[in-house]
Every structure is written in C-alpha cells, then in structure tokens.
Amino acid sequence: MFTVFLVIVLAVAVQGAFQTRASIAQTFDRQSRIEQAQVALEELLRLQIDEENSVRGYILNRDLFYLQQYAGAVASFDRKEQTVRLALEAEQLNGALTMLEQYATLQQQWRTQVARPMLARPDRSMEEIDKQNKAFSDYENRTADAIRLVLANTNAALALSTQTQINQTLYVRAFWLLVFGLMTILFNAYGSRVSKELEEERTTTEILQRAFRSQHVPLPNCEVGSAYLAASSHLAVGGDVFDVYRLSGNLALVLIADVSGKGVDAAVITAFIKFTIRGIALRRRDPGAMLAEFNTAFAQTVENPYLFVSMFVGVLDTQTLQLRYASAGHDSAFVRRSTGVQQLAVTGPVLGVMEEPFETKTLFLEDGDMLVLATDGLTEARDRSGEQLHEEGAMRLIEQSSVHPQPLADELIARVKALGGNTMRDDLAILAIRVRDPQVSDA
C-alpha cells in the first residue's frame, strides 16, 4: 500500500516536472524569437543608415561605388524587414506589426521623395531635401523606438512568466519532495517494525528449536553427530526436528522430521512430534505402527489442514545392528557403507494427509556403516544458478565427506551453504549415526 502510494507520488512529481519543462521550453522559444526580432530590428536600422550614408557618399564623391552600396542596402533592408515581420506575426504583436508597416512605408517614401531626387540631381540645393531627410529619419527612428519598446516589454513579460513558472515549479517540487520524504520515513518506520517483529519471531523460533533439540544420549556401539542450520530468510525458519532416544538397553529411537509450515507454529509442532513419538515408541517397537498412531494423533490435534509432516522413524538395535525403519514421505535418508551410499526407500505417505498403513522395513548394518538422515534442505539445496542438488547430489556429497558422524554433519552443512553462496533457502538438519559391530570391536 505504502509502496503504491510512493510510486504514485513519484509519478506525479516526475510528470509535473516534464510538464513544467515543456512549458518553460515553450516560453524560452518565444523569448528566443523575440530576441531574434530585436536583433533583426537593429540590423534594419543599420541598413536604413547605410542607405542614407550611401546617398550622401554619392553626392559628395560622385563615386558609383556608393550607388552599388545603396542598391545592396535597399535589397537587404527589404529582406530584413520581412524577417522582423515574420517574428512579430509569430508572436501576434499586431501593434508592433502596424508600426513596422509604417516604418517600411516611410523608408519607401524616403527613397522616392528624398533619395531619388538627390541621386538624380546631386548639384542642386539640398536645404529642403535635407530637412525632408531629417524628418524621415526622425520619424523612422521614433517608429523603431516604439517597436523596440513593444519587443522589450514582451520580452520582459516572458522573462517574468518564466521566473514565475520556475518559482512555482520550485514550490511544487519542494512540496512533493516533502510528501515523498515523509512517506519514505513512514515506510521505513513501518518496514523496521515489521522487520523487528520478524526478527523476534525468528529468535523465538530458534529458542524453541534449541529447547526442543535434545542432547544426544550416548548409545553403545554408536557414534552420533548432528548439525542444524537455520534458513537465511526470517520466514523460512522452524520446521525441522531430529531426535535420538534410548528406549531400552540396546534399542534406540532415531527420528528426523520436517514440518511443512514455518515459524513459531512449526517449531511448536516439532516439539509435539518429538515427544509424541517418544511416548508412542515406549509402547510400540514397530516404526510403521508408530507412524500410523502418530498420524491419527496429528490429525486429531493439529487443525491446520495445510500442515503435514515428512518423517523417518527408526529403531536401532545397537547389539545386532539391526535397523527397523518406516519413512512417511521422507526421502532424505541414506546409509553409507564401504561399498557406497544407499538411499532408504519411502514406506508411506507424508503424515497429516490421509489414513494409510506405513510399512516397516528392516536393514542390517555392518561395522563402520553410517546412517545419514537429513531434512529436505539437503536434497532441495540449489547452487547459484538455481540448479537443485537432488538425491544424487546429496549422496555424492555424503560419499565425499568424513567417515565420522560429527565432521560429516558439519561438512554437509558447510558445503550446502557454500553451494548457495552462503545463503540458505531452507532449514537444514543432519543426523548421522555410525555403528560399530561389538563382536568386531571386542575382537
């Protein structure tokens, strides 16, 4: 809303600036025409004097050069008069046009009544003609003065108009600048508040997640490592959970889950997942049954129809190294063996969507094998060009990482972070458990 308003304010200001620019440009054009007319008028007066001087020069010297000069000045005078006329017509200065016509008529009369007789009979007494000449000259100068005055007044009026327009533009620009500035301040204040709220939510979420993430209980014949990295964006933090919980002497519950939502709500659901699964696991040993029971509890507890959970649950016998597991749509589960990395199959749909049975699978691990569980932040990680890592890429990373769980978890986190240019689109949780065969160890 604020952004739209700012854009509108900016658009109005820019449009107004262009409008004013056009208006001022038009006024400057008019001023330019007036100034051209002023210059042309001065040239016209110079040509009038040239005509008179040429006539006087011929009378004094009888040199034909002066006659040529006179003819040239007459032709130039008529052309220049046309230039001034066009400028005055363009500006619709009708009073000045009338005076220009008078001026041109006077000059024409001067040619016939003064110049021509003087050139025809240069020897005769000049007194009367000189007086006529003087009268013409006085009146032409007076008429030119009048035209000058009109042009100067018009020019001054245009200059005043330009100044007024510039002043108005300045006031209007200042007003819009003030509005824009105020809007920006309000927008920033609003943005800061929202940002602060998001940061507070992120902090709350991370605090909740830290609180719900249990310390690993030492498991016999097992080496456990884990890592967690929150997403860069405030809005993407919250839905990952993992747990390693010792059920009895040899049996351990292994859990990793990813809630579809984000934020505080998702963080609370992760707590629900962790403690509900623990409770179920104390009564049931079959991972498929655990998921089925959790699915029912989840549907009854969480009312948000858009929330669902992908989850991997395993029960590891640390003596026999048997792993029984069930996967509700959670495909980021791998076993790293000496022969390579193997992806563990999904055995049912994600939780919170439908009532479906979940198959339990059994897997026997060998000495040195490592169970690597991750959330979708691993397989859906993207490089800078936007290319997704997928399961193949994740398996390749796991294979290239350390053989010990904690260094492996840390390396995976670091590599995924580097892949995206130190930007994490989603949370990423890694849980790695390396088993040791007790018989081999004893031996």
Add this chain to the structure above:
Amino acid sequence: MRKALYAFAIVLACVAMTQGALRAQCTLPIGARVVLYGTSDDPDVFVWDSRFRMRSYAQGSFDQARALLPHALLVEPGTRARIVTCVAGFVESKYSDRADDAIGIVIVSGRYRGRGGWVLETDVRSMLRHPRR
C-alpha cells in the same frame, strides 16, 4: 537685424521668467555655451521658431511634421549656441518615460549666427569644463 535679435532675446527672457519654477529643473543653466549635435546616426539639428511647433513635430503624425518643416532651420552639427531660456520637461514622448526640456538658444556660429530658436534637450551638448578637483 540686431534689433530683431534683441527683441527675440527679450521675448525669450520674458518666457523664461514665467517658467521660473520649471527652469530650475533644466539640466543646463541659462547662459551656458553649447554645441548643437543630434544623434550620431543623424547629427543635424532642427532649430524651431516656436517650442509648441517643436512639440507638435515630436508628437504629431509624419504628415503634420512635414507641414511644420518651413518653421525650422536645419543646422549643421557642431554649430555653437548659447542658452537663453529653458522649459523643463516640455516635450513628452509616447515611447520614453522622461520628457525632454525645451531649450531656447541663440546661435553664435555658422551661417545662422545670431538666429534664435528652440531645440530639444537631446540635441544640445554642453561646452562647460569639468570643475577642477
């Protein structure tokens, strides 16, 4: 001739006395020696036999002005004269905020030496020396 000159001078002096209040506003003092010179483009000067005709010439139409020409002398630029009277702001112009003084003179050089008349303030150049510092 000399009698006529004296008579004209007396008439001018009388006129000057009636315009005493205005005379003070003239730019040049009575008795000052001046040179007659029009504009650089048109330096000849009309000397009129009446200041009213001079004003009519300056303010009227061209045809009216031409009809008045027999009442004017056309003197060459550089002709010397002495100011005998002055009427401040007598000749107003449509195209100027400032009205010209009408200056009564007696010509003291050239072919019209001894003739009196009226000229515009703008056709007169003072011969006064600048005061010593």
